Amino acid sequence: MPSKHNATLIGLVAVLLWSSIVGLIRGVSEHLGATGGAAMMYSLGTLFLALSVGRTRVRAMPRRYLLWGSVLFVAYELCLSLSIGYANTGRQAIEVGMVNYLWPTFTMMAAILFNRQRANALIVPGFLLSMLGICWVLGGDQGLDLAGMLANVQDNPLSYGLAFSGAVIWAAYCAVTARIARGSNGVTLFFALTALALWIKYLAMGQAAPMQWSAQAVLYLVLAAGAMGFGYAAWNVGILHGNVTVLAGASYFIPVLSAALAATLLRAPLSLAFWQGASMVCGGSILCWLATRTAGQRKAAGDAHSAAP
Numbered sequence: 001m002p003s004k005h006n007a008t009l010i011g012l013v014a015v016l017l018w019s020s021i022v023g024l025i026r027g028v029s030e031h032l033g034a035t036g037g038a039a040m041m042y043s044l045g046t047l048f049l050a051l052s053v054g055r056t057r058v059r060a061m062p063r064r065y066l067l068w069g070s071v072l073f074v075a076y077e078l079c080l081s082l083s084i085g086y087a088n089t090g091r092q093a094i095e096v097g098m099v100n101y102l103w104p105t106f107t108m109m110a111a112i113l114f115n116r117q118r119a120n121a122l123i124v125p126g127f128l129l130s131m132l133g134i135c136w137v138l139g140g141d142q143g144l145d146l147a148g149m150l151a152n153v154q155d156n157p158l159s160y161g162l163a164f165s166g167a168v169i170w171a172a173y174c175a176v177t178a179r180i181a182r183g184s185n186g187v188t189l190f191f192a193l194t195a196l197a198l199w200i201k202y203l204a205m206g207q208a209a210p211m212q213w214s215a216q217a218v219l220y221l222v223l224a225a226g227a228m229g230f231g232y233a234a235w236n237v238g239i240l241h242g243n244v245t246v247l248a249g250a251s252y253f254i255p256v257l258s259a260a261l262a263a264t265l266l267r268a269p270l271s272l273a274f275w276q277g278a279s280m281v282c283g284g285s286i287l288c289w290l291a292t293r294t295a296g297q298r299k300a301a302g303d304a305h306s307a308a309p
Helices: 004-019 021-032 034-052 063-085 090-100 103-114 123-138 146-155 157-180 187-204 215-241 244-251 254-266 272-291 298-303
Strands: none
Touching (some): 004 215, 004 244, 004 254, 021 034, 021 090, 021 215, 034 215, 063 090, 063 157, 063 187, 090 123, 090 254, 090 272, 103 157, 123 146, 187 215, 244 272, 254 272
């Protein structure tokens, strides 16, 4: 068993790994296709998880958790990977990733609405600030520009719609599993089911473009699968044995870290307005988190992040 300090550091590694996901998924999709690349990524990620976490003890898990956890987890991962893969440009992939990072705010809202999580008045400005931040990001270089935001979304409604749906689905996953999981962790099984769903979709497409294999494609694939698989494994160690408060707080900075890494990896320069919007998303999420950090509510606030993506 790692010490609490070391477990917290391992959990923080997960934050860094997940921050690289947007850029890496986009790199995989550019070489192997949105669906085929995602299928390969989750297949390899399942292997990495099995090696680091071990096999899933299906019989020991509550049946409701197996059912709803599987459905919601697979649905979220499909939304995440395909929204980034279907983006038209690297800049759009980063914007799509930012929309997906509404999940911390939505998770806190779900915990309040469905799990009776107590919160103070900060929850209202936190939610509004997160939504304003997304509008600021989608407005383009002009910042808050409703016409520009609408034109941006209309350019690729599928990607933006999938990203937003994914944020809502993950909030539902966290709210549901916090109530019915009973300490179980089926992430390895859920990864395998995600890979299976993607392979079925890939084969059903029939005339899908062939995967363009190269040394760079393999590198992107290994890094993306490792970031996903080992990220979940590291987060699990941190949540179980580390400082949940530190990890929950650090997770709210993933949007900014993710945008910075993706912009570098994809060579997609981002405007000042984008960074302003990204900061608002982070700030709103932090306010929502602080709204639940009342006395006696520490465990409940941490539970909402026990399965952070």
